[in-house]
Amino acid sequence: MSVFRRKARAIAPVSETTLQWAEETEEQLETGRNRLVVVGAVFALAFTLVGVRLVDLAVWQGSAGNQISLDAEQRPSANRADIVDRNGVVLATNLTTASLFAEPRRILDAGDAADKIVTALPELDRQEIEKKLTSGRAFIWLKRHLTPKQQNDVNALGVPGVGFRDDRKRVYPHGNLVAHVLGYTGIDNEGLAGIEKQYDDQLATVNRRSVSVTTGDPLRLSIDVRVQFALQQELSNAVDEFKALGAAGIVLDAVTGEVIAMVSLPDFDPNQARTASPNAMFNRAALGVYEMGSTFKAFTTAMALDVGTVKIGGGYDATKPLRVARFTIRDDHPKKRWLSVPEIFIYSSNIGAAKMAVDVGADRQREFLGRLGLLQRASLELPEVGTPLSPSPWREVNTMTVGFGHGIAVSPVQLTGAMAALMNGGVRIDPTLMARPPMVTPVGTRVMKARTSSIMKRLMRLNVESGTGTKASATGYLVGGKTGTAEKAGAGGYRRKALLSSFIGAFPMNDPRYVVLAVIDEPKGNKKTFGYASGGWTAAPVFGRVVSRIGPLMGVTPVDEESKSVRNAMFIRVKAGG
Amino acid sequence: MRRSFSFAAIILTALMSYGLYNMKYEVRRLEGRLADLQQNLVADQQAVKILRAEWAYLNRPSRLQDLSGRHLDLQPIEVGQLTDLHELPVQAVKASQKTALFLPKTKRRAQ
Structure with missing residues (x-):
């Protein structure tokens, strides 16, 4: 640009017109120069921006950009976590x-x-x-x-x-x-x-x-495959032995609420789920709801003791069958005399349990069972969770039948969760299938007095020592529990021959850690059981064998059941006033 | 002055082109290597997954029980085999042994 200026000066001293012309030219040149500068600046700015962006991409965001492209390229169609x-x-x-x-x-x-x-x-x-x-x-x-x-x-x-x-x-x-x-x-x-x-x-x-x-x-998950295997094997042996339709079992950690094992038989291979029958797919342990029968007497007894309508030394007359409306409530093992509370529990007296429930009353019964989680769907992390069936309206006869576990259907998971609350000192914790971090005890809600729980532990122990649950004993593990034998409801009433036999218990009873449930669907008695198919003959032995197998796995220290300290800890007076 | 400037610019351009060319091929080589490594990584991870699945399959409790029943003389632990440390009977230890064990060296010599 300076070239033009110098040339213009060189030819300056000429005429007026030429001078004028030169001035005009210089003006035009000046405009052109200014335009060039502006355009140049714009271009320079644009290039600078491009440069900055290049540095930005290459230096600052280099790795991130790389990652995105690799991710998209390598991502498998449908991957899933283990x-x-x-x-x-x-x-x-x-x-x-x-x-x-x-x-x-x-x-x-x-x-x-x-x-x-x-x-x-x-x-x-x-x-x-x-x-x-x-x-x-x-x-x-x-x-x-x-x-x-x-x-x-x-x-x-x-x-x-x-x-x-x-x-x-x-x-x-x-x-x-x-x-x-x-x-x-x-x-x-x-x-x-x-x-x-x-x-x-x-x-x-x-x-x-x-x-x-x-x-x-x-x-x-909270499942332990070793425990799962022990439970599955013992249950399937029982299904074979008693030619049962199926079985269900649960091992629950009473302190943390973790489900250690959950078995439903018959089962299926999830690798070939499409070939499985609906019966095999059905989860009897969580989705199925059943009238559990006598195992409910544990809740009735705990409720009566907790509310205080009867003392542990008290009792009820079970001489005659109980007539209410068009029903007659009988005992399976009639003693035909006055029974103390521990006797009602260990002889599994329907009459005693019904009377106990009536004294507590329908409202308090419903409220107590609700607190134990027996009236609402369990909050287990499965889509297949059964909704319990409870009487509506809840009349006096319902209060009686619910007292010994009929007229109310719950899932095995609910039953186990409620039993855990009875065994762990009276705190309700929702069962879960997710592993909890170690050393963290979940906060539950207190549903009964610690003293009631303490008495229930003794009663459950007593039942295995000298009641209907003797076949559940597992030497050294101080087990306690309650049998259940329910007639399954069919068209037009209960079917005498179709039983749902169960046993629910816990171990070690001096400080229960694990609650174990075994349910067998329609077992048939055989020679070995003298034709009996009740919970005490079919499910209780399964319970005992499962405890013997999982006790060592879970690191439960065996105790001498005959030792004085254990005897004292588990002592309970059976005969009132005696 | 101007000529030398232009000359320098041409040389610089040539050098930069060469540099860019080299860089481009170097980057291409490195990218190839990166892709290779990534591929190996994925292959190894898949192999590890397969081995882990196989490990779980071979460790099925039912299979272990069967194998142990056939090849080992092991039995499940009996309750009687377990006890607490403090329930072990205390063995009578002679007085002389006690001192020998628990006294410091100098004292032992003095005795």
Whole structure:
């Protein structure tokens, strides 16, 4: 620009007109220069911005941008977090499998290719494969989820036009063992039942955020597979022995509310859930609601003692069957005399329990059972949780029948949760399937006096020592419990031969930690039980064997049951005034 | 002056082009390596998952029970085999042994 200025000065001393012309030119030049400067500045600014943005992307956000692109590229179609038991044993995981596909347009000799493929995968139908290969489509699945060996065999054939694609399969290494708790997933790895359904969102999103296939914390359950196995095996032995329809069992930590084991029989293999029958899928431990029978007498006794309508030294006359409305309440093991409260409990007297309940009254009974969680749906983390059935309206006859466990249907989970409150000193804690952090005791709600709980422990112990539950004893583990034998309701009343036999108890009774429930659906008596199919003959032995097996696993120190200190701690006067 | 400036600019451009070319290929190489590593990582993670699943499968309690029944002479622990430390009978220890064990060295010599 200065070039022009110098030239203009050089020719300056000429005429007026030329001078004027020069001035005009200079003005125009000045305008042009100014415009150039403005444009230049704009460009410079634009380039600076681009530069700054480049530095920003390359230096500051470099790694983040990289991550996003990798994530999108590698994310498998439907990944899911693992589910592990309380000790970290894998219960459910995702495996990458190979699925075999074909591109029929690239197949040279369909017949030959089909022959070869069938030699490697004999379970496939040759005709069908050939039909697929000649379909002329661009892409078709031949078989999904091949084992590594099958994949290797197919690879070795060297058939052109077929290939593998990565697929994801939900795998349950323990098969049937934890089936009802875990549930199962569908073809696209979406949860369809159990924990898989309840925590579907959480299990599915855990991995969506991360790059790798394994990161994402697994979901830790409160289940212990070793305890689960002991319970399942003993229950299935009992089902075989008594030719029962099914069985259910629960082991609950009475202090933390954690469900250590939950079994429902018959069960199914969640790896092949589609082939399972609805009966096998049905969760008897959580979804099924049953009239539990005599096990309810534990709640009736606790209620009467807690409210104070009867003292532990008191009792009721059970000489004659009780008539109310059109019902007659009889005893299964009639003593035909006055019975003390402990006697009513250990001889499982329906008459005594009914009278005890009537003295407490319908309102207080309903309120007490409600506090124990027996009238509302359990808050367990499963989609399959049964809603209890309770009488409505709640008349006096209902008060009586509920007193010995009829006319009210609850799920085994509810029963176990309520029993835990009776055993742990009187605090209600909701049962949970999630592992709690160690050393953290959940805060429950007090539902009865600690003294009532203390008496109930002694009564439960007494029942195993010299009542209906003697077959439940497990040497050294100081078990206590209550039998239950309920006739199942059928069309037009109760069916005498169709029983629901159960045993619920806890151990060690001096400081109960674990509550165990065993329910057997329609057991048939055999020679060994002299034809009896009641809870004391069928479910109680299961309870005893389960406790003997899981006691050492859970680190419960055995005690000498005959020692003086234990005897004193468990002492209770059976005969009133005696 | 102007000529040398232009000359320097040309040289600089050539150098920078060369630098950019080198950098680009270096980046491409590194990206390839990164992709390789990522792929290996995923493959290893998948292998670990499979091994963990297999470990869980092989450790099914039913299988362990069966194997232990066939190959080991082990039995479940009997209640009688367990006891508390303080329930063990106290063994009578001689007085001389006691001193030998619990007194400091100098005293022991003095005796």
